[in-house]
Amino acid sequence: MDRRQQKTRTAIFSAFSALLAEKSYNKITVQEIIDSANIGRTTFYSHFETKDDLLKALCEDLFGHIISSAIDCTHTHGLYSEQSAPESVFCHLLQHLQENDKNIIGLLSSESSEIFLRYFKDSLNGLVQSQFVNQNRKNNTDIPQDFLINHVSGSFVEMVLWWIKGHMKQTPAELDHYFRAVIEPIL
Amino acid sequence: MDRRQQKTRTAIFSAFSALLAEKSYNKITVQEIIDSANIGRTTFYSHFETKDDLLKALCEDLFGHIISSAIDCTHTHGLYSEQSAPESVFCHLLQHLQENDKNIIGLLSSESSEIFLRYFKDSLNGLVQSQFVNQNRKNNTDIPQDFLINHVSGSFVEMVLWWIKGHMKQTPAELDHYFRAVIEPIL
DNA sequence: TTTGCTACCGAACAATCTGTTCTCTTTTAT
């Protein structure tokens, strides 16, 4: 691909991320992104049809990496099915977040964090679901699997939000411990 | 208070709700709300400073009722502390939602549902926290209470989202059963 | 190196939305 395209795309993503860190998504204008990225107006619209389109592309870029990295992780270790595994997908995810690749923490702690968390949860849901199949569950046979999957990914995402809003004072390992404490009893 | 004010305020809320049911919050313009509510431009701006302001007022109106009704409920029954209580605050909340007062279901299943869910969770957090004090917990003394509170209200809200997205096929009592199954083991 | 293709720039545009100000009319409460 043309280097110019990559350069422009990166500039747009960076500018957009930086703007999201300081103000709400709704209040960011395309004009601001253009100015901040230092590109021409037409250039922006040749890359993205709309601001929503840009958001979607950014999310796919962000969570694509994280989730695919987590999927690799599930190949070696299971979800939490292999009980008391020292490493888990969730711990892996938390560490990945902590590394703050592409300033994902900045986005998740921004005013518009819900948007990203929703994307995150949707991605996570697929991951959890794929791991849930053929799993030897405990005695919760009267609880729909569908519900449990949603509960696990939902709880995880809410925990991440809580973590970030509290300025990430806990280590990934500590969080993983907390999460096990509330999730393992029901799996 | 002047009847005209009430009438106008209601008209705005209704129009806004109806618009939210069909399109995303971001894409709704003040002009549309004005046209839909069939009021004058100045009238809108004499009631609300901005669209965000309107949203906030709507949420306070919505969740104010629900939460205060739930607080009454906690006076007679506890949260889940009194184990195997036939009625619980959560069940009460679910029933209240199901009644679809003020079309709250329409809003929670709209494209912008996250916004409302976030408001809902924040309200709920206070409620759960007030109930958590002086509660005899089980063996989770190494898990921060802060985390547990967030886990409970977060899980509840995620469950509601799951419920609504699945077209509310379960009864409040069933959902309450599911929720107990994933929450009671850790309290 | 040359050539053709592609991306980018910048100006200008019509259309829309916003928030405010003004005057005038209608309704309410007392």
Add this chain to the structure above:
DNA sequence: ATAAAAGAGAACAGATTGTTCGGTAGCAAA
């Protein structure tokens, strides 16, 4: 009945959006 309050409606400047156009510059392949 009257004064106060609320609404209607027009008009406004300013900003944002998405598009079009002609011109410039960089890239890659021959």
